[in-house]
Amino acid sequence: MAFLRSLIYGIRNLLRRTKRERDIADEIERYFEEAAAAQVEHGMTAEEARRTIRMEAGTMSSARAQANSYGWENSVSSFFSDLRFAARQLARHRAFTVTATLTLALGIGANAAIFTAIDSILLAPLPFNHADRLAVLGTRYSNTGRTTRRVTGPDGVDVRDQAKSLEAVSLMAGGEEGVQLRDHATYTEVTWVDENFPRVYSLQPIAGRLFSDAESHRSALVNEQFARNNFGSAQAALGQTVHIENEAIEIVGVLPGSFHEPGKTEVWEAFSLLPESKSRTAFNYRAVALLRESTSFQTAQTELNSLSQRLQTAYPEDNRNKQMVALPMTEALTGSARPTLMLLWGAVGIILLIACVNVTHLQLVRSMTRQREIAIRKALGSSRWQVMRPVLLESLLLAILGCAAGLLLALPAVRILIAMAPKELPRAGEIHLNGWVLAFTMAISVLTALVSSILPAMRAAKVAAADAMKQDASRGMERKGAARLRDGLVIAEIAATFVLAVAAALLLRTMSTLMTSDLGFETQRMLVVDADNPAHTDDDYRRMLRQFDEIFANLAAIPGVEHVAGVMGLPMGPYGSNGNYNTRGGLPVESHHAPEAIFSVASPEYFQTMGIPMLRGRDFNAQDAYDNPFVVVISQSVAKQSFGNIDPIGKQIQCGLDSDKWMTIVGVVGDIRQNSPAENPGPALYMPMKQHPAYANQIHIVLRTHVKPLTLINTVHSEIARANPLIAMRFTTMDSIVNESITAQRFRAALISLFAAAGLLLSMLGVYGTMAYTVAQRTFEIGIRMAFGANRAVILRAILRHAAILAGIGIAAGLVLSLLLARLVSAMLVGVQPMDPASLGGASLLLLLTAIAAASAPGWKATHINPLAALRAE
Amino acid sequence: MTDENTDVIQGTLDMLILKTLSLEPMHGFGITRRMEQVSRGVFKINPGSLLTALQRLERAGWLDSEWRQTENSRRAKYYSLTRAGKKQLEKETADWARRASAVARLLKVEA
Numbered sequence: 001m002a003f004l005r006s007l008i009y010g011i012r013n014l015l016r017r018t019k020r021e022r023d024i025a026d027e028i029e030r031y032f033e034e035a036a037a038a039q040v041e042h043g044m045t046a047e048e049a050r051r052t053i054r055m056e057a058g059t060m061s062s063a064r065a066q067a068n069s070y071g072w073e074n075s076v077s078s079f080f081s082d083l084r085f086a087a088r089q090l091a092r093h094r095a096f097t098v099t100a101t102l103t104l105a106l107g108i109g110a111n112a113a114i115f116t117a118i119d120s121i122l123l124a125p126l127p128f129n130h131a132d133r134l135a136v137l138g139t140r141y142s143n144t145g146r147t148t149r150r151v152t153g154p155d156g157v158d159v160r161d162q163a164k165s166l167e168a169v170s171l172m173a174g175g176e177e178g179v180q181l182r183d184h185a186t187y188t189e190v191t192w193v194d195e196n197f198p199r200v201y202s203l204q205p206i207a208g209r210l211f212s213d214a215e216s217h218r219s220a221l222v223n224e225q226f227a228r229n230n231f232g233s234a235q236a237a238l239g240q241t242v243h244i245e246n247e248a249i250e251i252v253g254v255l256p257g258s259f260h261e262p263g264k265t266e267v268w269e270a271f272s273l274l275p276e277s278k279s280r281t282a283f284n285y286r287a288v289a290l291l292r293e294s295t296s297f298q299t300a301q302t303e304l305n306s307l308s309q310r311l312q313t314a315y316p317e318d319n320r321n322k323q324m325v326a327l328p329m330t331e332a333l334t335g336s337a338r339p340t341l342m343l344l345w346g347a348v349g350i351i352l353l354i355a356c357v358n359v360t361h362l363q364l365v366r367s368m369t370r371q372r373e374i375a376i377r378k379a380l381g382s383s384r385w386q387v388m389r390p391v392l393l394e395s396l397l398l399a400i401l402g403c404a405a406g407l408l409l410a411l412p413a414v415r416i417l418i419a420m421a422p423k424e425l426p427r428a429g430e431i432h433l434n435g436w437v438l439a440f441t442m443a444i445s446v447l448t449a450l451v452s453s454i455l456p457a458m459r460a461a462k463v464a465a466a467d468a469m470k471q472d473a474s475r476g477m478e479r480k481g482a483a484r485l486r487d488g489l490v491i492a493e494i495a496a497t498f499v500l501a502v503a504a505a506l507l508l509r510t511m512s513t514l515m516t517s518d519l520g521f522e523t524q525r526m527l528v529v530d531a532d533n534p535a536h537t538d539d540d541y542r543r544m545l546r547q548f549d550e551i552f553a554n555l556a557a558i559p560g561v562e563h564v565a566g567v568m569g570l571p572m573g574p575y576g577s578n579g580n581y582n583t584r585g586g587l588p589v590e591s592h593h594a595p596e597a598i599f600s601v602a603s604p605e606y607f608q609t610m611g612i613p614m615l616r617g618r619d620f621n622a623q624d625a626y627d628n629p630f631v632v633v634i635s636q637s638v639a640k641q642s643f644g645n646i647d648p649i650g651k652q653i654q655c656g657l658d659s660d661k662w663m664t665i666v667g668v669v670g671d672i673r674q675n676s677p678a679e680n681p682g683p684a685l686y687m688p689m690k691q692h693p694a695y696a697n698q699i700h701i702v703l704r705t706h707v708k709p710l711t712l713i714n715t716v717h718s719e720i721a722r723a724n725p726l727i728a729m730r731f732t733t734m735d736s737i738v739n740e741s742i743t744a745q746r747f748r749a750a751l752i753s754l755f756a757a758a759g760l761l762l763s764m765l766g767v768y769g770t771m772a773y774t775v776a777q778r779t780f781e782i783g784i785r786m787a788f789g790a791n792r793a794v795i796l797r798a799i800l801r802h803a804a805i806l807a808g809i810g811i812a813a814g815l816v817l818s819l820l821l822a823r824l825v826s827a828m829l830v831g832v833q834p835m836d837p838a839s840l841g842g843a844s845l846l847l848l849l850t851a852i853a854a855a856s857a858p859g860w861k862a863t864h865i866n867p868l869a870a871l872r873a874e
Numbered sequence: 875m876t877d878e879n880t881d882v883i884q885g886t887l888d889m890l891i892l893k894t895l896s897l898e899p900m901h902g903f904g905i906t907r908r909m910e911q912v913s914r915g916v917f918k919i920n921p922g923s924l925l926t927a928l929q930r931l932e933r934a935g936w937l938d939s940e941w942r943q944t945e946n947s948r949r950a951k952y953y954s955l956t957r958a959g960k961k962q963l964e965k966e967t968a969d970w971a972r973r974a975s976a977v978a979r980l981l982k983v984e985a
Contacts, residue, residue, distance in 0.1 A: 006933045023951075024925065027902060030950045031921050034903035037946070058920060066922030070929050 010073035017077070024067045028060050086393040096366055097398070100359045103765070104402025104448060106758055107355030109409030110348040112433075112441040116414050118341050119440070120431040121334050127258065127430070129202035130290060134329035135300065137169070137287035143321040149332060150283035151324070153275030155311065159287070159324055160196070160273075162307055165300040166326075169289040170196040171275055172262065176574055178532030178698070178728025179267060180243035181230055185728035187530060188226065189264045190244055192271040200290045201261065207234040208253035216272040220249045224257035226266035243726075244269060246536035262286065280318035289326060300326045334426045340748055343825065347503065347755040350496045352444065354762045357496075359398065359452040361489045361766055365773050367391065367456045374460050388457040395453030396446070403445035407433075410441070420750065422743035455485065486770050487806055493766045494810025495817060497759040498847055502818045504756035505839035506829055507749035513831030514742045520672030520681050521571065522611030526734035527709035528570065529701040529716060533727045541693040548689070551701070551723045552603060558715055560707040563609035566689060569600030570700040571674050572741040576600070577695070581655040581685060584662065586642040595641055597634075597683040598674050599657045601695040606686070607633075607669050609704045617649045617667030620688040630691050632663035635671045637683035655685060658694050663687065676741050678830045702734070709733050748828060760850055767803055767854035775799065775858040782862055783870025792863040799862055803855030804848065811844045887927050889970060890917070892936060892955060892963040901942075901950035902928065928953060936962050 013020045032053060039049035068074075090097045125131045137159060140147040151159070153171065160169035174191035195213045197203075198221075203210075207227075211219040220242070227237035234254040241248050249269055260266060277284040291300055304324045311319045367374075374387055414431060421428050535544040548566055555564045569576040580594035589595065604620040607613075615636060624631050632653050639648045652662040671681035689696040701720075705712060713731050720727055775782070782795060822834035832839070894900065894908050906919045931937045936959030942952045955963070 005935055009933050027925065027951045028921060030948065031902045031906075031925075033948065034901065034944070034950065035906075037948075038903070038907060056918065058922070063920070063922035063925065066920075067925035067929065070926040071933075 006072065010071055010076075013071060014073045014076060021064075021068060025060075025064055028063050028067065031063075032060055082389055082393050083397070086390055086397050089390070089394060090397055093366065096362055097401075099765070100362050100398050101401040101405055103355045103358045103362075103762060104398060104445075105405030105409055106762070107348075107352035108402050108406030108441060108445055108448065109413060110351050110755065110758070111444055112406055112410035112437060113413035113417055114341070114344050114348045115440050116410065116433055116437045117417060117431050118345060119434070119436050121337055121425070121427045122341060123436070124430065126330055126333065128261075128329075131329065133167075133291040133293070133295075134200070135166075135289045135291060135297065135326040136329055136332035137289055138325045138327055139283065140323040140325050141321050142323050147325060148283055149286065149327070151285050151287045152280045152283055153277040153285055154280050155319070155322070155324060156285055156287045157273075157275065158311060159289075159304065159307065163289075163300070163303055165292055165295045165303045166289045167292045168196045168199040169287060170194050170200045171285045171287050172197065173271075173285050174265070174269075176530075177244055177267075178534065180534060180726045180728065181240075185532070185726055186230065187532070187728050187730045188266045189260075190267045190269060191262060191265040193268050194271055194273045196273070197268065197288075200288050201259070202290075203255055203259065205253035206256050208238045208251070211252055211270040213270075213273050215252070215270045217247055218250060218270065219252045220244075220267055220269040221253045221255050222251050222268070223260055223266040224254055225260075227251075227254045228257075242267075243534060246534040246540060262288075280315055288329070291326075297326060297328055336424065337426055339827065340744065343503075343748065343828070344751055344755075346824075347500060347752055350500055351755055351758055351762070352448065354493050354496050354759050354766075356448055356452045357489050357493045358762050358766050358769075359395075359448070360455050361486060361769060363391070363395065363453060363456040364459070364486060364489075365769065367460055368773075368777075370460075384461040388461050391457040391460050392449075392453050395449040395456075398452075399445040399449035402448065403441055406445070407438075407441060410437075417751075420747055422747050423740065424744060425747075459485075483774070486773070490763075490766050490770050490806045491810040491813060493763045494807055494847055494851065495813035497756070497763040498811055498814025498843055499817050499821060500752070500756040500759045501843035501846055502814070502839055503825060504749070504753040505842050506825060506832055506834065506836060507745070507752050509832040509836065509839060510828065510830045511742070511745055511749045514677040514745060517673065517677045517831070519571065519677060519738065520612060520670050522704075523734040523738050525705045525707075525709055526610075527703040527705060527712055527716065528573075528732050528734055528737060529703070529720070530574075530730040530732075531566075531699055531701050531720065531727050532729075533697045533699075533724060535693075535697040541697070544697050545690055545693060547723050547727075548603070548696070548699075551720055552605075554719050554723070555701070555703060555716060558712065558719065560705050560712060562704040562706060563605055564701065564703050565606035565609040566603040566696070566699045566701050567600060567606050568602075568689075568695045568699050569598065569674075570702065570737075571672055572676065572737050573700055575698065575700075576674070577657060579656050581638075581642075581653050583642045583651060583653050585651040586646065586648070587644050589642075595638075595683070597638055597655070597685045599655060600684060600686050601657075601689050601692045601699075602686050603689050606702070609702050610672075611704075612672060613670040615668045615670060616647075617665070619667060624688040625690050626693065630659075630661045630663040631666045631688060633667040633669055633686040634665055635669055635682075635684040635686075637671050637681065638685065639668050641683060653685065657687065658692055663691075677738065678742070678745070745828070745830070760846070763847070764850050764854045767806070767851045768857065770806075771799060771803060771855040771858040772861075774802070775862045778862075779865055779870045782865050783867045786865060786870075787867040796859045796863050799859035800852055800855055803851045803859075807848045807851035810851075811847055814843075814847075815840065886970070887919075887923065888931060889963065889966040891924075891927055891931060892959055892966065895937065895953055895955045896960065896963055899952045899954035901944065901952050903950075905953070931959070934962075935959075 035053045036046065036049045039052055040046060044052065126134070128134060136149055137151055137156070138147050138149040139151055139155065151171070156169070156171045159166070160171075163169070170193055172191050172193045175189065176187060177190040178185050179188055179190065195211060198210050205221065206224060208221075211221065222237055224234050227234045231237040231240055237251050237254055240251045242251065243249070244267070255268070275285060291297070304326055308319075308323045311324075312322065377387055411433065414433065418428055418431055533544045533547060535541045552564045552566065555561060577599040578596065579599065580596055582589075582594065602620070604622070604624075607619055617633070620631065620633070634648060634653070638653075642648075642653075643651065648665045648668060651665050653665060654660060654662050669686070672684065673679050673681050674684065689699070703709065703712070703716065710731070710733065716731070717729060720729060782790075785795065786792075818840065819835070826834045890909055891905060894905050894912075900908065902921065902924055906921070906924060909917055909919060928937065928939075932939055932953075936956055937953045938956055939951050939953050941949055944950050
C-alpha cells in the first residue's frame with residue numbers, strides 16, 4: 001500500500017515536475033517569511049531577522065535542493081537526463097552511430113532469423129494434441145547398432161497388443177500414389193492406416209466420420225485441402241469415390257487442413273488391424289504410438305525391452321538381435337534438422353561476437369578521444385559509476401537501435417531462409433517470428449550492449465584524472481595498453497572469421513564434389529515423367545504392360561526425342577528396392593553374409609536412355625517376356641563382388657524382389673550412384689519390366705531429348721493420356737532431381753558462405769578502423785619521421801606489416817579453433833577432410849589479403865602526410 | 875545559538891513531527907517553532923530536512939496537507955495527522971519509551 005502510494009506520488013511528480021518544484025519553492029518561501037515574521041515579533045528589524053534565519057536555517061536554495069532531491073523519481077529523472085545526453089552524443093557522432101548500428105543489426109538480425117527457425121522447428125511443441133506423448137516406433141539391431149524407423153507387421157501387432165505403457169499404436173504404410181478421381185488423376189501422398197490412427201493423434205473429422213476396422217480398402221479420410229482442391233468443399237467430398245491402386249475407395253470423412261501426418265499425406269486409406277505382411281523380417285510398416293498419460297519414454301522403453309526379449313525367445317531366427325524402440329515424435333520429426341540448425345546457430349553466434357568486438361572497438365576509439373572529458377569529470381568529483389554510466393547508456397541505446405534494425409533485417413531474412421530451405425527441412429511451414437524470438441532478440445541485444453561496453457566502461461572508470469590530462473596520443477604518447485587492447489580485438493575478430501571461412505570452404509568443396517561427381521549416367525536433356533498406371537488384376541497388368549509398350553513407342557516418335565524407357569528405381573527417385581541375392585556359379589559366400597544390391601526394374605533401352613554404359617552382353621529385348629526364362633542385367637560391382645574373374649554372363653542370380661525364380665545374367669553395365677551424389681557407386685540388379693509386372697505399374701518414364709526437355713511436356717502429356725487418361729503424371733527433369741537431392745548441402749554451404757562473407761566484411765571494417773585510428777593518432781610522429789627523411793615505402797611497410805602480424809596471429813588462433821571444431825562438421829562433408837589443407841590455406845590467404853587490403857587505405861594516407869602540416873597541427 | 879543545541883536524534887524526527895501535529899494541524903515553520911519551544915531550543919530543525927521528512931510522511935499516508943490562510947492572513951501549507959498517522963505515532967511512542975527506558979537502565983548500571 002505504502003509502496004503503491006509512493007509509486008503514484010513519484011509518477012505524479014515525474015509528470016508534473018515543474019508543479020512540484022514550484023510547490024516546494026513556494027512552501028519554503030512561506031517558511032522563511034513566517035520565520036522572519038516570528039523574529040520581527042521578538043523585536044528584530046527585518047534585516048536582522050533575515051540574517052539570523054540565514055545563519056540558523058541556511059539559504060532558501062539549499063533547502064529547496066534538499067527537499068527536491070527526495071523520492072525515487074529523482075534517480076529516474078537523472079537516468080533520463082543521462083540517456084538524453086547519450087542520445088545527443090550519438091546524434092552528434094553520426095558516422096560512429098551508423099556504423100555501430102549497422103554492425104549490430106547484421107549480428108542481431110542474423111541471430112534473430114536463425115533463432116526463428118530453431119524456435120519453430122526444434123523448440124515449439126508439435127502442433128498435435130498430447131505432442132509430448134507421441135512416439136514413433138522403430139527397430140534396432142543390437143549387433144550393428146543400426147536403427148530403422150520401421151517395424152515388421154507381426155512385431156508391430158505384438159507391441160500393440162502387449163505394451164501396456166502405450167495407449168494406442170497404429171501401423172501405417174504408403175507414399176506417393178496416383179489417385180484417380182472421376183475425370184482426372186492426381187499425384188499425392190497416400191497413407192494406409194488402421195483404425196487406431198485417429199486415436200493416436202486424437203483426431204476429430206471436421207466433416208463426416210472416422211472409419212472402422214471393417215472398412216479396410218474401402219474407405220478413406222482426406223485432408224481438408226485435398227477436399228477443397230478436388231471437390232470444392234469438405235462436405236462435397238463426403239461419399240465421393242476415388243480409385244487408388246485400382247480399388248474403389250469411398251471418402252467417409254475429412255480431417256482438418258492443418259493435419260497431414262505422416263509427411264504430406266492428403267489421403268488416409270483404411271487398412272486392417274491385421275497387416276497383410278506376415279513376415280518378421282520385412283520392414284513394411286511405420287508405426288506411431290501414444291504413450292499412456294504420465295508414462296515416461298523411459299518406462300515405455302523398459303517395457304519394450306522386455307517385450308523384445310520375449311519375441312527373441314519366441315522367434316529365435318527372425319527376431320535375433322531385434323530390439324523394439326520408441327522414439328519421441330519431436331526427435332523423430334526434427335532430429336535430422338538439428339545438426340544443420342546448430343551449425344547455423346554457431347555461425348551466427350560467431351557473427352554476433354565479431355559484431356560485438358567491432359562495436360567495442362569503435363567505442364574504445366571514441367572513448368580515447370573522450371579521455372579528457374572523462375578526466376575532467378573525474379577531477380570534478382564524478383564517481384566511477386557516474387563516469388561509466390554514459391558509456392553503458394550509449395551502448396544500450398546502440399543495442400536498441402541495433403535490435404530494431406536487426407528485426408527489420410530478420411523479417412526478409414526468415415522469408416529467404418524458408419525459400420532456400422531444403423524440402424526435407426521439417427516444419428518449414430511453421431517458421432514464424434513470435435514473442436519468444438522477440439524476447440531472445442532483445443536479450444541478445446542487451447547482452448551485446450553489455451559485452452561491447454564493458455571494456456570501454458572499465459577503461460573510462462580507470463582513467464586517472466592527472467594521467468589522462470598529461471597523456472596525448474596525438475603527440476605520440478598513447479599508452480601501450482590501449483594499443484595492445486585494440487590489437488587484441490582485431491586478432492580475436494580475425495580468428496573468429498577464420499573459423500567461418502574454413503567452414504564455408506569445406507562446405508563449398510563438398511558442394512563442388514557433389515556437383516562434379518560422376519553419377520554413372522547422364523543428367524542433361526532428360527525429361528522424367530512419374531507415371532502411375534493403376535493395375536490390380538492379372539488382366540490389368542497385361543493391359544498396363546501393353547499400354548506402356550505403346551506409350552514408349554509413341555513417345556520415341558515425337559520429334560526431339562532420342563530415346564525412351566521406363567524404370568522402377570530411378571536414381572534419386574522416390575521408388576526403389578534393395579536386398580540380398582544368391583548366385584549360382586559365382587564366388588563362395590560366407591553364411592549370414594549374403595551380398596546386397598539395389599533392385600531396379602526397367603524396360604529395354606533404359607541403359608541407352610540413361611547413358612549407363614553396357615560393358616558386356618546385351619540389353620533386355622522383346623523376348624524377355626513373362627513366360628520366357630527370367631533374365632537380369634548386373635552392375636559392375638555385382639560382377640566384381642560375386643564373380644571376381646569369372647565371366648558372369650550366363651551365370652544365375654536369385655533375389656527376393658517378387659519371385660524366387662533363378663534369373664540368367666545377360667549383361668553387365670556400369671555402376672551408378674543410386675541414392676545421392678554423396679554416395680559411392682554400388683552393386684545393382686536390373687530386371688525387365690515384363691517379368692516383374694507388380695513393380696512395373698508405378699514407374700518413371702525417362703526421355704532423352706535433343707531439345708529442352710520441359711518444352712515437350714504438353715506433347716508427352718497428351719500422348720500418354722491418349723493411351724490411358726487414368727495414368728497419373730508428374731513431370732520433372734533429371735537435372736532438377738539431382739539438384740534437389742543435394743539441397744541440404746547447398747543450403748548449408750550457401751548460408752555458411754554468406755555468414756563467412758559477413759564476418760569478413762566486419763573484420764575488414766575492424767582492421768581498417770584500427771589502422772585508420774593508429775595512423776590518425778601517429779600523424780605527428782610520422783610527420784617527424786618524414787621530416788627527418790624517412791622513406792614513404794618504409795612507413796607504408798610498417799603499417800602493412802602491423803596489419804599482417806595481427807592477421808597472422810589471428811589466423812594461427814583460428815587454426816587452433818578450427819582444429820577443435822572440425823569434427824563437428826565432419827559428418828556434413830563429402831569428398832573432403834575436415835583438416836583439408838586447401839581449405840585452411842585458402843582461408844588463411846583470404847584473411848591475410850583482407851587484412852592487408854583493409855590496412856592499405858590508411859597506410860596510403862600515412863605516406864601522404866605532409867610533415868609541415870602535421871607538425872603545425874597542434 | 876548555543877553549543878547546547880543539537881540535531882534531532884537520528885530516526886526520531888518523524889516521530890517528533892507526528893507528535894507535534896497530533897495537537898493541531900500546522901504549517902512547516904509552525905512545526906519548527908513548536909519543536910524548538912517544547913525542546914527549549916535543544917533541537918534545531920533545518921527547513922530542508924523538515925520538508926523532506928514531511929514529504930516522506932505524506933507519502934507514507936500518515937499526513938494530509940492543504941494550502942490555507944495563516945492567522946496573520948498569509949498563505950501556508952498546513953499538515954494534519956491522518957488516522958494511520960495517529961496509529962503510527964502510538965506505535966512509535968511506545969517503541970521509543972521502551973528503548974529509552976532500556977537505555978536509561980543500562981546507563982544507570984554503568985554508573
